[in-house]
Amino acid sequence: MSHPSHLPQDLEFLLKGLERRIADISHAMEKGKKVLDTADLLRLAAWDVADTGLCIVDENGLFVDVNPAYTRIYGYSCEELVGRPFTMMLPEASEAMGKKALKDFFDNGGEPVMEWEARKKDGTLFPILATAGLFKDEKGTKYKITSVMDISRSRKERDLHQRLGFIFENLKEEIFLINPDTLCFEEANASALNNSGFDLNTLRSMAFWELFIGAEGAVFKELVAEMESCSEGKRRFQVYICRRDKTCYEAEVRLQRIRTEETCVIAMLVRDISESMETLRALKESEENLSEAQQVAGIGSWKLNRNTEILRWSRQMFRIMGLSPDGSPPDFASFLKQVPEKDHAHIEKALDAAWNEGEAFQLEHGVFVKGELRILSVMGRAIRDDQGRVQHLVGTSQDITEKKKAEAELHKLTMAIEQSTNVVFITDRHGTIEYVNGVFERVTGYVREEAIGQNPRILASGETRPETYASLWETILSGHTWRGDFKNKTKGGSFYWGKGLITPVRGLGGEIVHFLAIQEDITEKKQAEERALYLETYDVQTGLLNRDSFIRRLDGEFSGTGAGLLIDIDGFKLVNDQIGYARGDQVLRALIRTVHQVMDARLAADRWFMGRFGGDQMALFIRNMGSAEALALGEEIRRQVEAKRFEDSGLRLTVSAGLAMIPEHAGDAATLLAVLDAALGKAKELGKNRCRIFVPKDREGELKRATFHKKQRILDALAADRFEVWYQPLLHLASRKIFHYEALVRMRETDGSVVLPGAFIQAAERHGLVGSIDRVVAQKTFVLQALLEKQGRKISFSMNLSARDLADAGMAAFLQKSIKESGADPQKLIFEITETAAIQDMDRALDFIRQMKALGCRFSLDDFGVGFTSFVYLRELGVDYIKIDGSFIRKLHERQEDRSVVRAIAQMARELGIMTVAEFVEVPETLEILSGFGVDFGQGFFIGKPAPAALAFSRIPVQP
Known part of the structure; x- marks a missing residue:
């Protein structure tokens, strides 16, 4: 014991x-x-x-x-x-x-x-x-x-409450921790701080006896020394304590030495006994009140006269009822008026049994105290006179409202955890699992007995990066909640995704003692997203990049050098007709493996990529490769395919390939693909089973036909209103909110397919049609902005203007008129121009900018950082935004030189009062780096892809 x-x-x-x-x-x-x-x-x-x-x-x-x-x-x-x-x-x-x-x-x-x-x-x-x-x-x-x-019961409840961390929060006793060496305060709980009025920093500068009135330090130093020398390590005494506001109260103080393996501390427990001491002194004059007042702290006593229905209350009873102890208690009828009517019958039944049968009773009922409903636990017993007649009832009442609330909250918490559809588990500070709910068992395959005592590492998939774990532990050990997604592994070895949070749970002294993890199983959602992303990016039959993805990758390669190859399988349609499409697909995949083997044997994986362009065509791009090396590579692919035997029947295939170089033959993706197609066509014309590097003569006929065809397609699309505006979100990095979008043009073909700008903008510029396209984009965007504004959606838009637009004397007037007619807010409209377009006619460009700014519009300088004259013209143009060129952003997380450039641009822009936008944000690491540099907005596929208005704005909340 x-x-x-x-x-x-x-x-x-x-x-x-x-x-x-x-x-x-x-x-x-x-x-x-x-x-x-x-x-x-x-x-x-x-x-x-x-x-x-x-x-x-x-x-x-x-x-x-x-x-x-x-x-x-x-x-x-x-x-x-x-x-x-x-x-x-x-x-x-x-x-x-x-x-x-x-x-x-x-x-x-x-x-x-x-x-x-x-x-x-x-x-x-x-x-x-x-x-x-x-x-x-x-x-x-x-x-x-x-x-x-x-x-x-209390032991069970106590253990559960300790586990869930309720004790310290509900402890009313004042607790101070004292440094045994300096005898100054180190810590204090909320009750101690609230009652004393001192903040923790002030207390830490005080010796503990400085709280006591008239205390001598030497006396208490000696007391501590005696306490240290005895085995019990305790002392108890009564003093008067002076609060910060100079009010005083009588207190019982207990000092207790507490030793652990690491440290020693003196705990000082203070109990305000002012009221109890005052009561004791007053009740010494009344023996009758003495027995009532010395019940349990917080329990009031009462006495009810049967004949007069007069109530007599202890002082604590007055306090429970929210009345002054110096007043007179009400009669029983008045008391019942404070009790909810639904409890009257319950009370009267108990009292009738006590009056008539002398039975003791115990019940709970509500009472309104200063307008608030409280719950009382009441015990009573009949008192008989000398003739055995019941003349009085005496008893006690205790306010159990907080206890009831705590029990209800505990029950709700327990039920919520067990009935939750989410995975829930609790660990100690070191990560050892102490509790799991039923969903944890169902999702992970580990039963409760297997999981408890283990580390959550049993769920690790092995695919989470160490820096993610480091960030997680840094967050939760600092007392904050971590949120994120994890790929986990079940007991059976299958994988599942969990989206959730991990939050610290604090103990009695405010220290972190547990971690609570709640995870939603988002496996199906992740699988659907991954499948959708795969289908959007890759060709299902071959696993190669599809045409659109290949072109997007290709768009980012024109700041360097490289070689493109367009490979066509000679006569593959006849092969499909002979062996069927299913076996034809197998042959195609075998041929692609042959190409992969050639590439892998010669080049590192990060130097090249390949995509499928049609039933029998593949395109490759190789970085930093000259024409001679590219031709040799093409010939090796051709020879390996020719030497290969496909199918058990010994089927032989040959390929033709067109080659072109950047920047020698093309400055953009559309041009490169066109010249590759021209070179491939010439190779087939010369007899197939050969490689050919593009020469300008290859395009003479093709260019004439293609130019006329593209011009006609653009004119037809303009006439049929088949130019659509898609919108890509920009993320405000400081607030992590989206309230700005860029308007991007798309051309819808008659077959319903969507054509990207790279396939028609150059032709539109060459034939003077780009201005008409820009007008369509502007008008549709103005109308959308006005519509969203009426719906309470505060969205701004940016749109591109070409050099022809700046040179067009009527463009400014057209835009101003369209803005007014649409009802758009000019301050929500931003026009993007390039440095090259502006300097073709600087005076006209400056005049255009002044006219539109007078209306309230703003301007952004696109592709910033790639021209050595950018800094010269930046101040003259008076732009409000600069868009950092994507060539610096795409590999920002890998290239130190790119980070240096972007950091310098961001700093320069801040000093000039210009906002910055970073495009081509494709990975989360890039987003965090940009935030650290103080870049204002991020744009790219990681944040959101371009989409039609109906999809882009379906989830934007209405803002006040």
Whole structure:
């Protein structure tokens, strides 16, 4: 048996108070007293209605008396216990120890609050909390009074509350931690800070005795020294404490030395006893009030007269009811007015039984206190006069509102966790799993017994980068919540995706003691996204990049050098006709593997990429390769394919290839593909099974035909209103919100396919049609902006203007008129121009910018950083934004030189008051780097792809 370290301190004060009350009760039971006066009756009533078990044992260990609560706890009647040994309440194994403890008690005096294992009448063993006091009667006979509390339920609830971290938050006692070397305060809980009025920094500069009125440091230094030298390591005393606002209160202070393996600290527990001491002093004048006021702190006592229905309340009862203790209590009818009507019948039934049958009662009911509904736990018992008639009811009332709320919240929390559709688990500070819910078991395949005691690493897929784990631990150990997605592995080895959060749970001292993880199983969503992304990027049959993805990759290669190859399988249509399309696809995949083998044998994987351009065509691009090397590579591919035997039948195939170089033959993707197609056509014209590097003569006929064809396609699309505007979001990096989009043109073909600008813009510029296209884009964007504005959606747009637009004398007037007619907000419109377009006619460009800015529009300088004159013209153009060229952004997370350029541009722009936009943001690492540099906006596929208006704005919230 030992003093439990987790004992609530309020309980210890309660039990000590009961010792004094019991001693007082014994006086009322003096031998030979025939008639009990009112004070005696109240003492006996207090003995009877106490909810704590009380017993009196003589020196022989025989019961002298027990109260009703004691019999309820053990299941015996009073008659079954009086005169019998107290050891019948102990397990057989503890009887000898109990007898020895009784002898030590009578020899040495009182004993502390202890936990025992006790035995009920039915043999059930259960835990109790007990303390005892010694008193003598007038003859000097010694008796032991023991108070007992069944803590079976409270122990379970306590353990659960400790796990969920509720204890410290609800602790009302003031706790200070003292440095044993300096004797200055180190820490204090919320109750201590609130009651003292001092902040923690101020307390840390104070020796602990500086809180006490009239305290001498030497005295308390000596007290601490004595405490350190004794084995118990405790001291208790009463002092007056001065708050920061100079008000004072009487307090009981306990000092306790606490040692761990790492440290030593002195805990100072302060209990404000001002009210209780004031009550005790006042109740010394009234013996009747003394027995009522010395109940349990927070429990009010009352007495109801049957004839007059007058209530008498203790001071605590006044406080419970929200009334001044100096006032008069209401009569019973007035009291009922504070009780909800639904509880009236419940109360009246209990009182009727008490008045008529003398039955004790216990019930719970609501009461309105200053307009707030509170819940009271009430116990009462009838008091009879000399003729046995019930004249009074006495009892206690306790406000259990917070307890009920805590129980309800605990129940809700437990049910929510168990019934949640999400994976939930709790770990200790070091990551050891302590709890998992049912969903965890179903999703991961680990049952609760297998998971508890393990580290969440049992779920690791092996695909998460170390820096992600480092960021996670840094976040949660600093007290913040981490959010993100994880790819996990089940017990069976399959993978699943979890989207969720990990949040720290703090303990009694505010330190992190647990981590709570909640994950939503998003496996199906991730698989669907991955499948959609794959289908959007790759050719299903071959696994190669599809045409659009290849062109997007190709768009970013024109700042360097390289070679393009367009490979066509000679006569492949006949092969499909002969062996069927299913086997033809197998042959195609085998041929592609042959090409891969050639490429892998000669080049690193990061130097080239390949895409499928049609049923029998593949395109390759190789970085940093000259024409001679490219031709040799093409010939090697041709030879390997020619030497290969496909299918069991020994099918032989040949390929033709067109080659072209950048920048020699093309400056953009559309041109490169055109010249590759021309070179390939010439190779086939010359007999197939050959490679040919492009020469200008290859395009003479093709260019004439293509130019006329493209011009006609553009004119037809303009006439049929088949130019669409798609919108790509820009992310504001500081707020991580999207409220700006770029308008991008797309041409819809008659077959419903969508053509990217790279395939028609050059032709439009060559034939003077780009201005007409820009007008369509502008008008549709203006109308959309006005519509969104009316819906409360605060969205701004940027759109491109060509050099022809700046040179067009009527363009500014057209735009101004269109803005006014559409009702668009000019301040939400931004026009993107390139440096090259502006410097062709600087005066006209400046005039155009001035006219549009006068209306409220703003301007952005596109492709910034690639021209050495950019910094010269930046100030003259007076732009509001600069868009950093994508060639610096695409590999920002890999190239230090790119990071240096972007950092310098961002710093320069800030100093000039110009906003910055970074395009081609394709990975999360790039986004974080840009945020660190102070770039204002990010744009790219990682943030969002271009989409028609109906899709782009379907999820934008209405803003106030």
